[in-house]
Amino acid sequence: MRLSHYFLPLLRDDPKEAEIVSHRLMLRAGLVRQSSAGIYSWLPLGLRVLSKIERIVREEQDRAGALELLMPTIQPAEIWRESGRYEVYGKEMLRISDRHEREMLYGPTNEELITEIFRDAVKSYKELPRILYHIQWKFRDEIRPRFGVMRGREFLMKDSYSFDLTVDDARRSYNKMFLAYLRTFGRMGLKSIPMAAESGPIGGDLCHEFIIPTETGESEVYFHKDLVEQEPPGPELDYEDDLAPLVRTWTGKYAATSEKHDAGRFAEEVPEDRRVTARGIEVGHIFFFGTKYSEPMGCKVQGPDGGLVTVQMGSYGIGVSRLVGAIIEASHDEAGIIWPKSVAPFDVGLINLKVGEAEVDRACEDLYRRLENASISVLYDDRDDRAGAKFTAMDLIGLPWQIIVGPKGIKAGEIELKERATGMRHTLSIEAALNRVISSASEARREAA
RNA sequence: CGGGGCAUAGCGCAGCCUGGUAGCGCACCUGCUUUGGGAGCAGGGGGUCGCAAGUUCGAAUCUUGCUGCCCCGACCA
Numbered sequence: 001m002r003l004s005h006y007f008l009p010l011l012r013d014d015p016k017e018a019e020i021v022s023h024r025l026m027l028r029a030g031l032v033r034q035s036s037a038g039i040y041s042w043l044p045l046g047l048r049v050l051s052k053i054e055r056i057v058r059e060e061q062d063r064a065g066a067l068e069l070l071m072p073t074i075q076p077a078e079i080w081r082e083s084g085r086y087e088v089y090g091k092e093m094l095r096i097s098d099r100h101e102r103e104m105l106y107g108p109t110n111e112e113l114i115t116e117i118f119r120d121a122v123k124s125y126k127e128l129p130r131i132l133y134h135i136q137w138k139f140r141d142e143i144r145p146r147f148g149v150m151r152g153r154e155f156l157m158k159d160s161y162s163f164d165l166t167v168d169d170a171r172r173s174y175n176k177m178f179l180a181y182l183r184t185f186g187r188m189g190l191k192s193i194p195m196a197a198e199s200g201p202i203g204g205d206l207c208h209e210f211i212i213p214t215e216t217g218e219s220e221v222y223f224h225k226d227l228v229e230q231e232p233p234g235p236e237l238d239y240e241d242d243l244a245p246l247v248r249t250w251t252g253k254y255a256a257t258s259e260k261h262d263a264g265r266f267a268e269e270v271p272e273d274r275r276v277t278a279r280g281i282e283v284g285h286i287f288f289f290g291t292k293y294s295e296p297m298g299c300k301v302q303g304p305d306g307g308l309v310t311v312q313m314g315s316y317g318i319g320v321s322r323l324v325g326a327i328i329e330a331s332h333d334e335a336g337i338i339w340p341k342s343v344a345p346f347d348v349g350l351i352n353l354k355v356g357e358a359e360v361d362r363a364c365e366d367l368y369r370r371l372e373n374a375s376i377s378v379l380y381d382d383r384d385d386r387a388g389a390k391f392t393a394m395d396l397i398g399l400p401w402q403i404i405v406g407p408k409g410i411k412a413g414e415i416e417l418k419e420r421a422t423g424m425r426h427t428l429s430i431e432a433a434l435n436r437v438i439s440s441a442s443e444a445r446r447e448a449a
Numbered sequence: 450c451g452g453g454g455c456a457u458a459g460c461g462c463a464g465c466c467u468g469g470u471a472g473c474g475c476a477c478c479u480g481c482u483u484u485g486g487g488a489g490c491a492g493g494g495g496g497u498c499g500c501a502a503g504u505u506c507g508a509a510u511c512u513u514g515c516u517g518c519c520c521c522g523a524c525c526a
Contacts, residue, residue: 009459011459011476012461012476012487013460013461013476014460014461016455016461017455017520019519019520028460036517036518037517037519091450092524109526138526140526142524143523143524144450144521144522144525146519146520151525151526155526159526209526218525282525282526283526285526318526319526351485353484353485386483386484386486387486388487389486389487390485391485391487392486392487393487395486404485407484407485408485409485416485
């Protein structure tokens, strides 16, 4: 993409409404624009990031055996009456009525809808277990939206729902999602820590929040240091294996958010030099809720003995749009965003320091073409602007690599390669720089697989 | 929903107290000079001063009402 043809409205100053760093940077780097409180438009650069995150989430859900579908944003009130939540949900739910005065709502979540779909379609235990998911916009009319996209009213969420015959089976589904989440966040360059959370109605240990420790997180968290050092499962993970032992390596160590924190247990179970108290951002939440919806909504299947069995369910959410903010909170510096390679809107920024000088233009065009041919996405700054402005802009938007081409270097057949994350700059031949960037990108892709 | 604050050009702000028909910096356009970390000079474009009533010869400025947005708290992915 040539920057001269792109839509990238950068802001030099911090908009005064943006308090936290991710919100400021998202506005300044031209990722989003606010439409109204807690509701954002995604501009081209931001949308590219959102889509990349979405793709990783999708790939890991699919890998774990979950099946994608797509439910509507607008739901009828009836099914919420069936589950009993229509009255319970309160003002967070955006209620609307259509021209026939039929009560509708903009879905804050989809348990009712998926239960209805499943109930109407599945009658036999032979079709269990199943995990269904979708990635869809939700709306919760928060009393006070804040932190930009991290706590918006409208947000993009991946929500999965598991359907099992027995509680033991449900635990297996839960474990699949548990590990899929570790892989998902890991692929985005995030250290996520599963933490004991407020348990569902069934209680027990089947409820976890996935927290990214950051300086500006919304809540206080306490955990064993081993958990940040532990590697997420690799691509060799077989979801058909017994996953319980692997899950236990994560759940066996102390980790809790403030509402579940037990200072006594923390001190007792974790050696002092391993105790971490930090702030964190919740990016995922998984829980088992048994028959909370299947019971009132009559979601039953026939078991092997011919009797009707109420289905055991769980649900598993990932805040997809929130992740954009969370990643920035976890990865930035004074100059701007530092995108992890897997979610960067472009793989590399190409800076032409002297637009109009034939040799420099030629070298840039050549690089641009060869990178694109190698399936490396490039944002080429071909604007007639000053070097300093280009450097600042490129640092702000945080692409992993910058290739800097100027008249001095090009006479010697050299260009400069800068790695955004480390600030390391190398003066290289064009060929060497190309190889370096291409191999870095293909390496990142291999890790992803 | 309780408490506090703000609303003037794309962004950041001044002007308001003491009414006289709108200004600064950045951004944007033109020209010249510059050109490896947000250049300089000159010239220019852009604002129904959030909305509505009222007071007044006259309202960005005073009064009343409304709306929007932000911050703190309770609540939440």
